[in-house]
Amino acid sequence: METNNTDSRRKGLIGNASRAACAVLSCALLFSGCTYPFDIDYEDDTRIIVFSGDIVVGGETVIYGYLTKGFGNPEGGQTKPYNPILIDGSSSSYFDPSSSQGSSSSHDPSSAYYGYDTIPLEGYLESEDGSRIEGNLEKNNGLNFDTSGLDINKKYRVCLKNTSNGSEYRSSWSEVMGAPVIDSLSYYIDHDNHRLVTRVSVTAQDTPYISLTSSYSWRVSPWAKAYFDYQLPTETDPFGIVILGNNYPENCYTINDDHVKTFATVTMKEGKLVNYDLDSFDRYDRTISGTLRLRMKARQISKESYLYWQNLEKTSSMTGDLFTPTPSSMRGNISNIDDKAEMVLGYIGISRETSKDLYIRNADHMLYRESKAFTEQFYKHVSEGTVPQNEWFPFYKEGMRPWVDVYSDMGFFLGYRWIDKRCLDCTFAGGIPDKPEDWIE
Amino acid sequence: MRHHALEASKTILAALAIIFLLPFTSSAQNDTVSVKNVSAETLVRVMREVSGNSIHIANASKDEGFYSISQPKELFVEEALKVLRESGYSISEIEGMILISRGKGIQSSLPGGWFLQEGGLLSSTTDEDQNALEVTYQNKVYEIGDPARPKSGPVIISGVVRDASSGEPIPGISVVDAESGRYAMTDSYGSYKITIPTGRRTISYSGYPMDDINLEVLVYDNGALDIRMKEKVSTLKAAAISAESVSFHRSASMGIERIQLDRIKKIPAAFGESDLIKAVLSLPGVQSVGEASSGFNVRGGSVDQNLILLNDGTIFNPNHIFGVLSAFNSDIISDAELYKSSIPANLGGRISSVLDIHTKEGNNQKVTGSLGIGLLTSRFELEGPIKKDRTTFVLGGRTTYSNWILGLIPKESHYHGGKTRFQDANVSLTQKIGNNSSVQIYGYASGDNFSFDSDTVFHYRNLNLGMKFRSSLSPKSSMEVSAGYDSYRTSLDGDMKWVWGTFKYSNGISQEYLRASMKHILSDKHTLSYGAGSVIYDIAPGKRVHVGEESRVIDLTLKHQKALEPYLFISDVWNANDKISLEGGIRLNTFLATDPSKFYIMPEVRLSGKYSPAANFSLKAGINSMRQNIHMITNSSTVSPMDVWTLASDRIKPQDGFQVAGGAYWSVGANIDLSLETYYKRAYNSVDYIPGAILVMNENLPDDLVTTTAKAYGVELMARKSIGKLNGWISYTYSRSLMQETDPDDPFPINGGNWYSTPHDKPHAVNMALNYKLTHRYSVSANLDYATGRPITVPIGTFYYGGSTRLAYSDRNTYRIPDYFRLDLAINVEPGHYLKQFTHMSFTLGVYNVTGRKNAYSVYFNGSSAYMISVFAVPIPYINLNLIF
Known part of the structure; x- marks a missing residue:
């Protein structure tokens, strides 16, 4: 999956100039490149507290508190323990059954903070009239609030306490923002580039600032469908026997993380975001091989929140050029009550939310193709020919399973080709076999 | 007059160029030629022997100076000519000979209009300002103002310093009156104004990359003195105080x-x-x-x-x-x-x-x-x-x-x-x-x-x-x-x-x-x-x-x-x-x-x-x-x-x-x-x-x-x-x-x-x-x-x-x-x-x-x-x- 991130592109446009100057001049002299790794000699190991989560009126509200990781920490980039080849859509067409089996592919928001030091929190959501909604500590130190009955005409703030050291934090008072209208959620095929592109149209309501949270889920088949099973050797069948049957789940389901984009429609006619291209998928991307679901949640946000998100985008990739803005961490709307100078990251907003789903079936667009690289990799995990009967059990012990039966041109049965069992198990291709309750298909 | 001067300059430069280029055709000769406290006549004789060229000197008997030069053989003549020039000699080339003479260069023919000019070769007066002079040569005493009505006290000499060949104004030229220490710098348009006492003065004009000029001036009144400087033919040796030095020590400005x-x-x-x-x-x-x-x-x-x-x-x-x-x-x-x-x-x-x-x-x-x-x-x-x-x-x-x-x-x-x-x-x-x-x-x-x-x-x-x-x-x-x-x-x-x-x-x-x-x-x-x-x-x-x-x-x-x-x-x-x-x-x-x-x-x-x-x-x-x-x-x-x-x-x-x-x-x-x-x-x-x-x-x-x-x-x-x-x-x-x-x-x-x-x-x-x-x-x-x-x-x-x-x-x-x-x-x-x-x-x-x-x-x-x-x-x-x- 390639993210069509307009903001990072915008940031990079001018910044590209400096890299271009470098590329221009070095390439002119036929030297291959001029970018080198740069080691930063840190003077200390500063870790900053981050609060993540938004208060959604009528929806689920979970606030997490955790500490940043050191830059360059090998675990600092990718945070999830589950199959990375499907998280990164651009590489999902690459066949790699040796990666670990998916274990948490269901949508667990707390898994996003895997590898970070989460902070045990207690706290409450406070209304301007003094009423409070206490938070309940959940898995991975998430603090859950029941926000189903909030009064949209009141202001709220979040008060949190780090129970490990007693520090107290408080967000600024925030009005409940409305929900924009998702006019359409669709996709189109870019035939020139053989890509599937999702797009959205949204109309802003009370403010021109919109937050769109997109979440992709997909149904995926195993890399190879199994038609046979193998029974272990017995006295009567010393090589074991191959029987018809398939004990592997036919489909698996994966839900990706929420990805947030923010927009300002103040520059757009009628305050509408029309046919904005969200993401695009290559035709070799297995994400679109079955059914892809895009769940779009839209919320209005304040200008301050919008600026905060924009700064996060600008300062988190392709930075440091002479032409790009000098990056800096931006404070959110939450601060330490006793130590105002403490840098605290995160912006806790409050709003209503609208949601819309889009199911994209390969059967409808027929764009998906297996890439040559995928096929080459796949057949490295398949026996070259049929496996002699006396080698069935050793093959079995090596993790191979009978895959297809092979016949001669004359129609005589020759035997079975065996395959790595992970190719038959869709959990190795990502996801879990349990169909999500809200999956409508 | 200007045409005549240009021709003379060209002749001299051509001679110098020939001499300068000669050493490069025989670079293998690394012998050093040294003379110490010799007269001008002796120096020229040595030059003749070293180069094999026809080099002659006139009026040398009036020269009481002695010259010391030590240079590789191929650079000796070049250096000797330079030293003689700095001592007030002019160098001319006529029909293959190099002629060295006191004061003005030797001309093989008179320039056009020679007999019509009152000011001779060295200066001209303008119609609009009787005290205005344009100076190309330095081997002359210039007069500014009317000697019959000299002014008392300091007077102001102003002018424009230009490139002799292009006429372009030259900025950054220091103008110094040696006796009084008064100074001026030409501005971006080559202009200068200097206040100096009346009487006989020596005014120096210097600045990279021009050849320095030292003028003997008899000053009686305010006047204009436009200067035409030539680009240094030889910058092999420093001969004058740089314009930067003048700026350093004369001006209160800094940075x-x-x-x-x-x-x-x-x-x-x-x-x-x-x-x-x-x-x-x-x-x-x-x-x-x-x-x-x-x-x-x-x-x-x-x-x-x-x-x-x-x-x-x-x-x-x-x-x-x-x-x-x-x-x-x-x-x-x-x-x-x-x-x-x-x-x-x-x-x-x-x-x-x-x-x-x-x-x-x-x-x-x-x-x-x-x-x-x-x-x-x-x-x-x-x-x-x-x-x-x-x-x-x-x-x-x-x-x-x-x-x-x-x-x-x-x-x-x-x-x-x-x-x-x-x-x-x-x-x-x-x-x-x-x-x-x-x-x-x-x-x-x-x-x-x-x-x-x-x-x-x-x-x-x-x-x-x-x-x-x-x-x-x-x-x-x-x-x-x-x-x-x-x-x-x-x-x-x-x-x-x-x-x-x-x-x-x-x-x-x-x-x-x-x-x-x-x-x-x-x-x-x-x-x-x-x-x-x-x-x-x-x-x-x-x-x-x-x-x-x-x-x-x-x-x-x-x-x-x-x-x-x-x-x-x-x-x-x-x-x-x-x-x-x-x-x-x-x-x-x-x-x-x-x-x-x-x-x-x-x-x-x-x-x-x-x-x-x-x-x-x-x-x-x-x-x-x-x-x-x-x-x-x-x-x-x-x-x-x-x-x-x-x-x-x-x-x-x-x-x-x-x-x-x-x-x-x-x-x-x-x-x-x-x-x-x-x-x-x-x-x-x-x-x-x-x-x-x-x-x-x-x-x-x-x-x-x-x-x-x-x-x-x-x-x-x-x-x-x-x-x-x-x-x-x-x-x-x-x-x-x-x-x-x-x-x-x-x-x-x-x-x-x-x-x-x-x-x-x-x-x-x-x-x-x-x-x-x-x-x-x-x-x-x-x-x-x-x-x-x-x-x-x-x-x-x-x-x-x-x-x-x-x-x-x-x-x-x-x-x-x-x-x-x-x-x-x-x-x-x-x-x-x-x-x-x-x-x-x-x-x-x-x-x-x-x-x-x-x-x-x-x-x-x-x-x-x-x-x-x-x-x-x-x-x-x-x-x-x-x-x-």
Whole structure:
């Protein structure tokens, strides 16, 4: 999956100039490149507290508190323990059954903070009239609030306490923002580039600032469908026997993380975001091989929140050029009550939310193709020919399973080709076999 | 007479050229020839024996001098001729013989009109001013004024120093009366005025790269003395005190650097493109944020605090190709001065420095020109008289063909298919009005375009139109009036990938100005200058226009900012005696912003003094206060086309600043100048941006800005050798440049309200620019540049937020990129001395970054990795050809 991130592109446009100057001049002299790794000699190991989560009126509200990781920490980039080849859509067409089996592919928001030091929190959501909604500590130190009955005409703030050291934090008072209208959620095929592109149209309501949270889920088949099973050797069948049957789940389901984009429609006619291209998928991307679901949640946000998100985008990739803005961490709307100078990251907003789903079936667009690289990799995990009967059990012990039966041109049965069992198990291709309750298909 | 003199010069030069070239045909002869305390006749005899040529001397018996020379055989004759010339002999070549004679050169025939001239060969009087002389030769005693009616007390001698061959005024020539110690320097138009006692005086005119002139003058009254100087034929040996030395010890001004274009061309530069701004960057106290980056920083000031004047017009963006080249065609520049400290009262509007650039007036004798071909650009320059001695023109232009380089970039690169191009053009017309006045009309235009990813195109252009009238009202008074229009426009063509619709964004700044100044020599001790001027600003902060029917972008034009900036100034130079002089001035700066109206007024003080306990040693001190009513808002480290200019208003105060500086100057021998300057600067009400600030198309820009105080201090050490075989300079600078947010309304000031480094805070800097002249045609140049790495803000952590890994940053500018080091070498080959040849070719062969050091241009961060970009990571060979005709 390639993210069509307009903001990072915008940031990079001018910044590209400096890299271009470098590329221009070095390439002119036929030297291959001029970018080198740069080691930063840190003077200390500063870790900053981050609060993540938004208060959604009528929806689920979970606030997490955790500490940043050191830059360059090998675990600092990718945070999830589950199959990375499907998280990164651009590489999902690459066949790699040796990666670990998916274990948490269901949508667990707390898994996003895997590898970070989460902070045990207690706290409450406070209304301007003094009423409070206490938070309940959940898995991975998430603090859950029941926000189903909030009064949209009141202001709220979040008060949190780090129970490990007693520090107290408080967000600024925030009005409940409305929900924009998702006019359409669709996709189109870019035939020139053989890509599937999702797009959205949204109309802003009370403010021109919109937050769109997109979440992709997909149904995926195993890399190879199994038609046979193998029974272990017995006295009567010393090589074991191959029987018809398939004990592997036919489909698996994966839900990706929420990805947030923010927009300002103040520059757009009628305050509408029309046919904005969200993401695009290559035709070799297995994400679109079955059914892809895009769940779009839209919320209005304040200008301050919008600026905060924009700064996060600008300062988190392709930075440091002479032409790009000098990056800096931006404070959110939450601060330490006793130590105002403490840098605290995160912006806790409050709003209503609208949601819309889009199911994209390969059967409808027929764009998906297996890439040559995928096929080459796949057949490295398949026996070259049929496996002699006396080698069935050793093959079995090596993790191979009978895959297809092979016949001669004359129609005589020759035997079975065996395959790595992970190719038959869709959990190795990502996801879990349990169909999500809200999956409508 | 002039024709006759030229012929004589050609003859002599031809003889010298033949002699000079001979040694190169027999370079294997390494014997040294030495003579000690021999007479002129003996010397000539030795010359004959050494060279085998027919060399003769006349009137040698009157010469009581003795000569000592020790040179390799092949250089002996050349050196001997030079020594004889310096002793007052003239050298002529007639029918293959070299004839050496006392005084005037020997002519084989009389020039046309000889018998019609009263003044003979050496001088001419003009009809309009009986006391005006034009001097080409120095072997004569000139008389100024009527001997029958001599004036008592000091008198004023004024004039213009011009190049003998082109008639171009020569700036930066020191004019010194040896007996009284009085001095003057020619200004950008070659003009000078010197107050000297009456009687017999010896006046010296000296300055690189011209041959020094020492005139014997009998002065009876005020008068004019125009000088025509010749370019040094031989610069192998220093023979006079350099103009820099004169400036060091005579003037109270400090922190002034005159950039000589001849030297710029010998400083090795990337791709061989000689460049004014790059030469400026090699001076102590001048830095930039990175190699091939736009703009420069003077003594800790920001880029927008430099006033860059081209013939009095303001250049807002002095760069091409992201800063790889400057906007100035070096072929049309006459001179440039950088004021780092003692900024004259007639200049103002910026609080850090003034770079005052003047272009040529044009050859008033014949049409000449040059063509230059480099790896990135080609340029041309054409100049000449429309009416000889009265009306001249200069045309210049440059363009680039760097797109071929972009075509070499791999397709996988983001930049494949990108384009960059620029053009600039200069045109000037100068009309002499009478003998004492001239008017110059000038125009400059440049345009830059660059694009990447083939979806967004950036444009910016400069346009400057101006007119200047200069008049020497009397020997004691002169006047200058200039008016013009300056404009800088940037635009961007964006598409769907920018903000959901095709649009065009533009902003710009323009100004109209009128300036008038007078200079009066009140007495032999006081020179008074005063004047007034005004600038009308008009800033278009931003305009967004949709392009195409399908674009959903809303058109928006931000309100123009307009203001009037009138000012008055008065200053005086007081030369109390040989040891003490003072320069003081006041500039009354006012500013009226409109809609909403806001008025600011502030007097600026300029004061500097000099004490010279010895002729070759001076101490100086000074203080300047400055005001700047215009801000450039940028959130990047270097100048980019998306930067926004904004005026002081009811919400944004003008920038104020002052600088205190002191210095010691010591001339060692005749041509080595040592200097130590130290300074302390403060700037108030500078603006910085808050984290996450939106600077483009922001209707409430002041909301995203904070006010800061800046301070800078440093010490600059410099050794300069201006003339001689080896010339150039070496400097070391220690400096700091820091900022502090002072906005009382910001609950979270930048870096907690503490002082933090500016992007150009580079404490240690070493610069060396040396040229060694091997022969008259061949020289080698070396350029060394070392500086502490610039400050950067780095990520200190990562966190997962909104579906992506984000970066948490350190306090602003608390880390540094690696130190910068670069050594460049070049060989310069000057044109031959074949005077009758129509064209002359010079070229430079060089290597930029000889050591191939991978200097960090910038550092960027991607995910959890940091990368360093090096622009010139390898030794870059280059060749640059120049054709002069």
